[in-house]
Amino acid sequence: MLEKIQLTPMSGSEAVAKSVIQSNVDFVSAYPITPQTIIVERISDLVGEGDTKTTFVNVESEHSAISACVGASLAGARSFTATSSQGLALMHEVLYLTSGLRVPLVMAVANRALSAPINIHGDHSDMMGSRDSGWIQYYVENAQEAYDWVMQAFRVAEDDRVMLPFTVNMDGYVITHSVEPITLIDQTTVDKFVPPRQAKTRLDANSPMTFGTLTLPDYYSEFKRQQEEAMRNVPAVFDQVTDEFAKLIGRGYKNLVPFELDGAKVIVVSLGSASGTIRYVARGLRSKGLPVGSLRVGLFRPFPSEEFAKLVANADVVVVLERAMSLGSKCGPLASEIVNSLYDRPSQPKILDVIAGLGGRDLAPEAIEKLFKTGLEAASNRSGLEMEFLGVRE
Amino acid sequence: MVTLKELQVEELYGPGHRMCAGCGAAVTARMTLKSVKRPAIIVNATGCMEVASTIYPYTAWSVPWVHSLFENASAVASGIEAYLKSKEGGKINEDIIVFGGDGGTFDIGLQALSGALERKHDFVYVCYDNEAYMNTGIQRSSATPEGAWTTTTPVRSHSPGKTGLKKDLVAIALAHHVDYVATACTAYWNDFITKIQKATAVEGPALIHALAPCPLGWRFKTEQTIQMGRMAVQTRYFPLYEVEKGKYKMNVNPHQESLDNFLKMQGRFKHLFQPENASELNLLKSQIEQRWLALQDLCQGKHPTWS
Amino acid sequence: MKKPGWRELPIGGIITQPGTAKQFQTGDWRTRKPVLNEPKCTGCLFCWIWCPEPAIKRGSGKAVSFDLHYCKGCGICAVECPVHAITMVEEK
Numbered sequence: 001m002l003e004k005i006q007l008t009p010m011s012g013s014e015a016v017a018k019s020v021i022q023s024n025v026d027f028v029s030a031y032p033i034t035p036q037t038i039i040v041e042r043i044s045d046l047v048g049e050g051d052t053k054t055t056f057v058n059v060e061s062e063h064s065a066i067s068a069c070v071g072a073s074l075a076g077a078r079s080f081t082a083t084s085s086q087g088l089a090l091m092h093e094v095l096y097l098t099s100g101l102r103v104p105l106v107m108a109v110a111n112r113a114l115s116a117p118i119n120i121h122g123d124h125s126d127m128m129g130s131r132d133s134g135w136i137q138y139y140v141e142n143a144q145e146a147y148d149w150v151m152q153a154f155r156v157a158e159d160d161r162v163m164l165p166f167t168v169n170m171d172g173y174v175i176t177h178s179v180e181p182i183t184l185i186d187q188t189t190v191d192k193f194v195p196p197r198q199a200k201t202r203l204d205a206n207s208p209m210t211f212g213t214l215t216l217p218d219y220y221s222e223f224k225r226q227q228e229e230a231m232r233n234v235p236a237v238f239d240q241v242t243d244e245f246a247k248l249i250g251r252g253y254k255n256l257v258p259f260e261l262d263g264a265k266v267i268v269v270s271l272g273s274a275s276g277t278i279r280y281v282a283r284g285l286r287s288k289g290l291p292v293g294s295l296r297v298g299l300f301r302p303f304p305s306e307e308f309a310k311l312v313a314n315a316d317v318v319v320v321l322e323r324a325m326s327l328g329s330k331c332g333p334l335a336s337e338i339v340n341s342l343y344d345r346p347s348q349p350k351i352l353d354v355i356a357g358l359g360g361r362d363l364a365p366e367a368i369e370k371l372f373k374t375g376l377e378a379a380s381n382r383s384g385l386e387m388e389f390l391g392v393r394e
Numbered sequence: 395m396v397t398l399k400e401l402q403v404e405e406l407y408g409p410g411h412r413m414c415a416g417c418g419a420a421v422t423a424r425m426t427l428k429s430v431k432r433p434a435i436i437v438n439a440t441g442c443m444e445v446a447s448t449i450y451p452y453t454a455w456s457v458p459w460v461h462s463l464f465e466n467a468s469a470v471a472s473g474i475e476a477y478l479k480s481k482e483g484g485k486i487n488e489d490i491i492v493f494g495g496d497g498g499t500f501d502i503g504l505q506a507l508s509g510a511l512e513r514k515h516d517f518v519y520v521c522y523d524n525e526a527y528m529n530t531g532i533q534r535s536s537a538t539p540e541g542a543w544t545t546t547t548p549v550r551s552h553s554p555g556k557t558g559l560k561k562d563l564v565a566i567a568l569a570h571h572v573d574y575v576a577t578a579c580t581a582y583w584n585d586f587i588t589k590i591q592k593a594t595a596v597e598g599p600a601l602i603h604a605l606a607p608c609p610l611g612w613r614f615k616t617e618q619t620i621q622m623g624r625m626a627v628q629t630r631y632f633p634l635y636e637v638e639k640g641k642y643k644m645n646v647n648p649h650q651e652s653l654d655n656f657l658k659m660q661g662r663f664k665h666l667f668q669p670e671n672a673s674e675l676n677l678l679k680s681q682i683e684q685r686w687l688a689l690q691d692l693c694q695g696k697h698p699t700w701s
Numbered sequence: 702m703k704k705p706g707w708r709e710l711p712i713g714g715i716i717t718q719p720g721t722a723k724q725f726q727t728g729d730w731r732t733r734k735p736v737l738n739e740p741k742c743t744g745c746l747f748c749w750i751w752c753p754e755p756a757i758k759r760g761s762g763k764a765v766s767f768d769l770h771y772c773k774g775c776g777i778c779a780v781e782c783p784v785h786a787i788t789m790v791e792e793k
Contacts, residue, residue, distance in 0.1 A: 027477045055480040057472060060509035064469035067462060067506070071437070071473030074460055076481075079473070097462055102713035163712060201715060203458040203474060205433030205488060210453035210716040212444075212461035219450045222707035223714050229707070398746035409754040409771035410722030415730065416775035420753035428750070447722070456719035583750050609775075617776030617789070620751050 010182045012143035012175035016082070016108050016168070017042030019150035021052050022187060024196040026077035029057040029068035033087040034120045035172040036110040040082060062087035066094045066107070073103045074211055076204075078154060078197040081105065084172055085112035085126045092130055098165045099134025099227060101211060104157035105165040106150060107135075111272070111323075112172035113359040121360020122172035124271060127300075128324040128333045134227050136166040136234055137301040139271040141257075143180040146170045148251060151185075151194045155241045158197060161233040169300075171273040173360060185249055193248055231302045238299060255299035258311055260286055264293030266375035267312055267349075270321040271297050271334060274363045278321065281368040292372050297334070305341035312342070315349040317382075319375040321368075323357045331387045339385065352378050356390035367391060396587045401428045404456075411447040411454035416616030418606035418623065419443050419522040421580045423493065426520055427457065429590035430489045435474060436460070437490065439467035439498035442529040443522060465502040467492045468510035468519065475515040489594045490517040496537035497527040500561050511570035511599045518593040519601045521563060524608035532611045536561045539631075540678040541671070543662040544611075554674045555665065559681060567601040568637060574600040576636035576645075581623030585634055585645050592636075605632045613661020622659070629653040630686045635693070642692040653679060727754070731774025733789045739764045741786035748778035748787060 010018065016039050020028065028047075030040040047056045055072075059065045062083050069079035083091065088109055098105055109127050113119040127137060136156060140146045146168060153166040170176060185193075201209065215223060238255060246252035259279045261267065268278050275296035282294045295311055297303075312318050322332035329336065335353035342348045354371055357363045367390060406427040413420040419442055427434060436459040438444040444461045447454040462470050471492045478486045492510075494503050499521040507519060526544045527533040534544040538556045543549050547556035567575040574596045578586045586604070593600035607622035609615065614622060626632040628651040635644045657663040657675075666675040688698035711717050744763035749755065756772035757765050779787040 026480070027473060029473060029476075053480070055476050057476045057513065059469060059472065060505060060512075063466060064472070064506050064509055067466035067469035068473030068476070070462055071460070071470035072477035073473075074470075075435075075474045075477050077473075077477040079477075093463060094466070100713065101462070101715075201711075201717070203435050203460060205435070205458060208456055208458045208719040210448050210455055210459045210719075211713070212438075213448040213450040213453065213714045213716055214445050215450040215714050218704060219710075219714070222705075222710055223712070225707040226710070226712050230712075398750055401750070403759055405720075405755055408720045408723055409756055409768065410720075410725040410727060411754070412725075412727065413753060415753075415773035416777055417753050421751055424753065424755060425750065448716070450714055451716055452722040452725045453716040453718075453720065454722040580751065615776070616774075617780040619753075619775070619777055620781050 005183060007181035008184055009179050010143060011038060011177050011179050012146045012170050013038035013177065014042050015143045015147035015182050016150055017046060018184065019147045020080050021046045021054060022185070022190045023151045023154055023194050024078060024191070025054050025080045026197070027055050027069060027072035027079040028081065029059050029065045029072070030081050030083070031059055031062045031065045031087060033062070033084045035112060035176045036082045036084045036087070036108070038176065039108055039110070062090045063094060066091045066098065066105070069105050070094065070098055070101065070103050073105055074203050076197070076199040076202040079105050080107065082108040082110065084110040085114055088126045089114060089129060092133070095130050095133035095135060100223065102163040103165060104154070104163055106153040106157055106168065107165065108146070108150065108168045108170060110172045110176045111169050119359040122174055123358045123360065124324040127167060127169050128326070131301060131333060134164060135301065136164055137169060138166070138299050139169040139297065140175065141273055141275050141296065143175060143178065144182055146175060147182055148245065148253070151190060152241050152245055152253065154194050156234065156237050159237045162230050162237050164227070164230050164234070169272065174273045189248055193245065234302050235304065253298065255304045256307055256311060257296040257298055258293070259295070260293035261295065261311055263291050265291040265316045265379065266319060266372055267292070267315045268294045268319045268321060268368070268371050268375065269297060269334065269338065270294070271300065271323065274321055274357060277363060277365055277368050281365050281372065285369070285372055290372070290376065292375070303337045303341065305337070308338065309341045309345055312349055313345065316379040317350045317352060317375045319371050320351065320353045321357070321371065322353050322355050325355060331385060335387070350378055350382055351385045352382060353385070353387040354390050355387065361391065396584055406434070406456045408454050408456060410452060412449060413442065413446045414610050416609045416619045418580065418608055418619050419495070419524060421619065422520070422522045422604050422606045425580050425583060425586055426491060426590055429587040430491070430594055431591065432487060432489045432594070433457070434489045434491055437467045437471040437474065437492045439494040439503055440464035441495035441498050442524070443493055443495065445529055464498055466506050467494050467498065467503060468506040471517050472510045472513060472515045475517055479516065486516055492517060492519045494519065494521055495528070496521060496523040496525060497535045500536045500563060508570065511567060511572055511601070514598045516598055518590070519599065521601070521603050522606040523603060524606045524611055526611050528608050528611045540681055541663060541666050541674045543665060549665040554671055563601070563603045564637065568640070572599050572601060573639050574636070577603045577605070577632065577634055579605045579623040579627055579632060579634060581620045582627065582634060582646060589636060611662070614659050618659065625651060625656040629656045630682055631656060633686065633689055635689060642689070644689065644693050653682065726770040727773055728770045731772055731792065733774045733776070733791045734769060734772060735767050735778050735787050736790050737764065737767065738786045738788070741784050743784055745783060747781050747783060751777050751781055753777070
């Protein structure tokens with residue numbers, strides 16, 4: 001007999017909003033920016049319908065949105081915000097502050113290109129611009145992942161061994177606005193997985209503490225070292241949380257998602273939604289006998305360097321689909337992490353960093369196929385690390 | 395009426411902080427905490443008060459206290475207030491007080507303050523105004539008065555000190571329909587304490603614009619801080635008034651002491667008494683006079699004349 | 702005295718106890734100290750409310766006393782005392 005599964009059609013934004021309300025989030029504060037707006041509208045709809053304990057505050061800028069979340073979190077709340085592009089850039093100083101103060105916020109970033117020129121479509125430049133801010137960064141592939149990850153993000157962030165904020169990155173428009181069939185989780189199970197927050201260190205009249213002190217050169221470094229330690233604890237906590245989620249709910253998540261890596265001579269590496277198209281193309285090429293595979297990076301910070309290096313060890317060429325730039329550097333941010341990961345290996349694949357999909361430029365299967373083909377040719381005719389642009393008109 | 399004896403003995407803003415000797419802002423912080431009746435939660439913007447009171451591992455505060463950045467104190471307070479309000483059944487039990495200097499209030503913090511006032515969060519904003527960015531070394535802010543020397547409005551052949559009117563913070567708050575806005579100065583402790591108590595009693599936002607004389611920045615002797623505050627009020631340089639639900643009331647009627655004497659006591663205005671700066675001095679005086687007349691009109695319920 | 706390392710410190714630069722600044726005695730900043738003529742003191746508490754530190758304690762009796770561990774010698778108390786019961790004395 002066929003098992004009946006309940007599927008709900010939802011866009012990535014709606015799925016995130018639903019997940020926030022279900023995850024016993026106490027406080028949300030946000031400011032609208034395309035393509036994040038639906039997340040915020042849907043949350044305020046759900047709050048307005050009355051049976052949530054979530055407080056929603058509309059503020060006058062993203063800087064204030066995340067600041068209000070920091071305040072609420074320090075008062076003991078589980079807090080959430082969402083933004084994109086310029087909003088994330090405006091929050092930049094607050095991102096470092098949030099991590100430095102060890103506030104376990106979760107933020108959904110609808111990844112969108114940064115001005116100038118102004119562009120409202122998806123790429124990864126916004127999050128890459130703040131990648132060193134001390135936040136845990138996970139890039140989801142679709143709306144279901146976005147839904148699942150808001151919950152898991154709170155669990156990882158709030159773990160005593162971590163206490164770092166977490167961004168759930170989702171491609172602007174492609175994930176935020178595309179409607180997909182979502183398997184929702186019943187509230188009882190969600191409550192078991194991510195029960196209400198019980199913050200111990202907080203603003204409490206019964207136990208006055210001082211948050212946000214000035215540290216002089218004699219103390220600052222020690223607090224930064226603590227953040228480093230927290231980041232080093234993330235992989236273990238990530239595994240525990242995703243294992244628990246898998247057991248309770250049945251969907252398992254990994255920091256890296258390999259596809260057909262056995263015997264792959266060319267591997268295309270990517271972040272985010274393009275990974276689906278890449279697997280589709282890889283499957284097609286494999287069926288024609290071409291030795292290709294793909295590797296999606298889920299967890300970008302902390303970057304799983306050792307595991308990544310092991311997975312690509314036997315390839316000849318790694319082609320990186322890079323949806324952001326690091327102007328002035330030899331390669332983009334994702335490729336940089338890959339270079340770092342491979343540095344101590346005695347033999348390394350060639351790395352071809354392909355800048356593509358900027359400002360929402362579509363990555364159709366034909367373009368992806370070109371990546372694999374270039375990769376196959378690169379083994380013989382390219383040097384160790386090269387960067388090029390895909391589909392940019394001369 | 396408040397008596398000093400009835401104020402709590404416990405020091406919630408305690409000694410060991412590193413504010414300058416004779417600091418007007420320190421007196422302001424301490425007096426504010428003496429005035430509140432419920433447990434206080436402080437949100438402090440970056441500036442003198444924050445930096446000098448929380449050098450790790452020393453904190454002068456015996457109340458829950460948070461500092462995050464320069465411009466977002468009001469936003470952080472909004473988050474704390476909204477969450478605690480929802481947790482405590484729609485009405486918060488704590489007095490949330492935001493301390494910001496003139497720099498963090500008039501300039502960089504104005505947006506966040508505007509947002510918090512507009513959303514009607516239940517908190518009291520206390521701006522301790524020492525009329526410049528004192529923490530970073532006496533640079534001008536939009537609260538620096540006409541003609542004052544600061545390091546970024548120096549007195550040179552092509553620069554007579556700061557030019558331009560001081561922003562009207564009370565008017566800005568009133569533009570947000572705030573029920574209680576007042577100016578205050580610790581030199582008038584009874585008025586100050588009463589105003590803090592009135593402000594905290596309001597269900598919603600309230601703003602206190604407190605003059606905090608700065609010996610180092612204004613260039614006067616450390617023992618003169620309270621005297622400076624008193625003279626600022628008595629010369630009409632800093633009138634003490636309050637606006638309750640739009641109704642203006644002058645709290646202290648100045649004897650109209652000599653403004654010249656007051657200005658001469660401060661190194662930052664010394665240059666105004668050179669003959670070549672006479673027009674600048676007169677400009678400052680006429681601004682003070684004009685504002686006084688406008689306030690008189692407002693206190694009588696009349697629309698202020700402004701030329 | 703060796704300062705604590707990152708493993709011992711509470712995270713995030715948070716000070717978990719109130720009023721630890723009391724351990725930092727600012728009294729060595731001053732070059733002059735306040736001296737009280739006790740019989741003159743009326744217990745008005747003006748000096749107490751205006752002391753920025755505070756370095757003035759309210760006594761069980763009428764008169765106040767100075768806490769020289771913290772007094773920075775600003776002189777506000779001496780100037781504001783309505784009965785001139787306080788004198789600032791240069792210290793060596």
